[in-house]
Amino acid sequence: MTTGSSSTSDRAVAAEPGISTYLGEESALRAGRLGTAGLLLSVLAATGPLMVVAGVMPTTFAVMGVVGMPLLFLILGIVLTLFSVGYAEMSRHVHNAGAFYAYISRGLGPTTGAAAALVALVAYSVLQVGIFGIFGFEVAGLFQQYLDVELAWWIPALLAVVAVGVLALLKIDVNAKVLGVLLLLEVAVVVVFDVAALGDPGREGLSMHAFDPSTLSGVGLGTALCFCIAAFTGFEQAPVYAEETSRPHILVPRVMFLAVGGVALFFAFSSWAMTVATGPAGIVGAAQKQSTTLLFGLTEDRLGGTFTDVVHVLFVTGMFAALLSFHNVVARYAFAMGREGLLPARFGRTNSGSGAPGTGSILQSVISLIVVVCFAVADDGKAGDPTAPVLHLFTWGGNVGALGVILLMATASLAVIVFFVKRGAAGPQAWRLVSSGIAGLALLVIAGYTIKDFDVLVGSGPDSALNWLLPGIIALAALVGVVYSLVLRSRNPEAHARIGLGNEAFQLEKKAG
Numbered sequence: 050m051t052t053g054s055s056s057t058s059d060r061a062v063a064a065e066p067g068i069s070t071y072l073g074e075e076s077a078l079r080a081g082r083l084g085t086a087g088l089l090l091s092v093l094a095a096t097g098p099l100m101v102v103a104g105v106m107p108t109t110f111a112v113m114g115v116v117g118m119p120l121l122f123l124i125l126g127i128v129l130t131l132f133s134v135g136y137a138e139m140s141r142h143v144h145n146a147g148a149f150y151a152y153i154s155r156g157l158g159p160t161t162g163a164a165a166a167l168v169a170l171v172a173y174s175v176l177q178v179g180i181f182g183i184f185g186f187e188v189a190g191l192f193q194q195y196l197d198v199e200l201a202w203w204i205p206a207l208l209a210v211v212a213v214g215v216l217a218l219l220k221i222d223v224n225a226k227v228l229g230v231l232l233l234l235e236v237a238v239v240v241v242f243d244v245a246a247l248g249d250p251g252r253e254g255l256s257m258h259a260f261d262p263s264t265l266s267g268v269g270l271g272t273a274l275c276f277c278i279a280a281f282t283g284f285e286q287a288p289v290y291a292e293e294t295s296r297p298h299i300l301v302p303r304v305m306f307l308a309v310g311g312v313a314l315f316f317a318f319s320s321w322a323m324t325v326a327t328g329p330a331g332i333v334g335a336a337q338k339q340s341t342t343l344l345f346g347l348t349e350d351r352l353g354g355t356f357t358d359v360v361h362v363l364f365v366t367g368m369f370a371a372l373l374s375f376h377n378v379v380a381r382y383a384f385a386m387g388r389e390g391l392l393p394a395r396f397g398r399t400n401s402g403s404g405a406p407g408t409g410s411i412l413q414s415v416i417s418l419i420v421v422v423c424f425a426v427a428d429d430g431k432a433g434d435p436t437a438p439v440l441h442l443f444t445w446g447g448n449v450g451a452l453g454v455i456l457l458m459a460t461a462s463l464a465v466i467v468f469f470v471k472r473g474a475a476g477p478q479a480w481r482l483v484s485s486g487i488a489g490l491a492l493l494v495i496a497g498y499t500i501k502d503f504d505v506l507v508g509s510g511p512d513s514a515l516n517w518l519l520p521g522i523i524a525l526a527a528l529v530g531v532v533y534s535l536v537l538r539s540r541n542p543e544a545h546a547r548i549g550l551g552n553e554a555f556q557l558e559k560k561a562g
Contacts (some may be wrong), residue, residue, distance in 0.1 A: 140298070
């Protein structure tokens with residue numbers, strides 16, 4: 050392969066000579082379930098627009114004091130677009146629910162791919178489980194505010210575990226419809242707020258000061274990058290659903306660029322509207338005073354109590370959409386790993402009725418159940434500290450998961466370069482390889498800041514053991530993946546050679562071409 054063509058033969062991935070890759074049709078996800086709209090809504094739901102606008106933005110303004118968050122979102126949008134150039138091109142050649150680890154395997158070899166597989170599984174799992182903390186906390190708050198009912202946070206969290214688990218066992222197109230409705234409602238209320246804020250600005254009027262590069266100076270810039278890049282998490286999930294689309298070589302790249310561009314512009318505009326509402330000079334102080342209630346206070350002043358009540362409810366439903374989206378991704382990673390011998394074979398089978406990766410879905414539900422119960426018991430022993438699930442479960446899971454995804458993106462950038470160079474396509478793909486290289490270096494810088502400032506991200510203090518224990522979860526996952534891969538290569542070379550190859554369907558496609 051010497052060109053960037055997306056012909057059938059190019060898209061097929063050949064196995065090593067003498068290695069059988071046939072795994073049976075039950076090891077293939079159902080093709081044709083998702084179109085552009087369904088795929089786009091499925092991946093965007095993970096970004097949780099209201100969770101970012103109401104939670105991440107005020108927190109970043111308050112903790113980091115960086116007024117130029119709108120500009121920061123645009124800069125990150127450029128970096129992630131550069132990443133997407135190579136990542137999307139890779140999706141034309143490799144169609145595998147393992148996405149990150151499949152790409153890394155094809156570029157850097159099965160052993161590195163196995164490490165990436167474990168990191169991806171752990172990263173997306175903890176991202177999903179972490180959201181149960183803030184979900185339970187917010188639902189309990191709604192019961193207290195509107196029904197005057199005292200409710201422990203873990204009760205709605207556990208109910209959400211069950212509901213997400215049931216929905217995830219249904220057909221993916223059903224999931225896409227649920228995610229789509231919830232996402233569109235979230236986006237609609239944020240847009241209404243944005244328009245209201247611009248129509249009724251603070252004392253400084255329609256100030257563009259937040260886009261001034263001088264607003265990005267200060268010691269908090271690196272950590273602000275870590276906060277903001279977490280808001281993009283989700284766009285990179287499009288290749289996970291490649292096997293469930295009818296034209297993955299067209300739909301996956303299209304959705305990735307739509308997602309990363311849309312997220313960057315949407316969050317840049319919304320964070321700017323927030324600075325306009327308070328005035329750029331007052332945004333940091335307002336965020337420090339009101340914290341995650343900032344958005345609700347601004348909407349009540351401009352749009353009234355009823356609209357604010359709706360925003361509160363959609364804040365919760367948006368978190369549920371993110372829970373379902375991340376759950377689906379974890380289930381598909383587990384499916385791909387089971388199909389290729391990195392997990393027991395039963396994980397690599399789909400349900401006969403829905404075509405969903407049932408065993409992987411059940412695994413994530415069980416993990417979620419155990420973690421929520423453990424945090425419920427631990428928090429109950431802290432004299433009922435109402436913020437414990439948010440400060441611990443949500444922040445720990447969110448930041449550990451985000452670190453894992455950032456490192457996966459950086460590694461995938463290198464894998465893209467090696468993949469095309471090894472196939473003699475460096476010339477035709479030169480601009481894509483340069484884009485991947487620039488993005489990979491930028492992502493490594495952000496990962497470095499994430500590790501360096503982990504105490505700020507999780508609020509643990511500079512001398513806390515959590516500052517190395519929590520990031521160590523990602524390092525441990527990578528180490529386990531490497532060790533297991535080496536054992537697998539020794540005991541079952543055929544299974545080791547299959548890592549990243551996916552289903553035999555791609556072999557048949559190549560022969561047919």
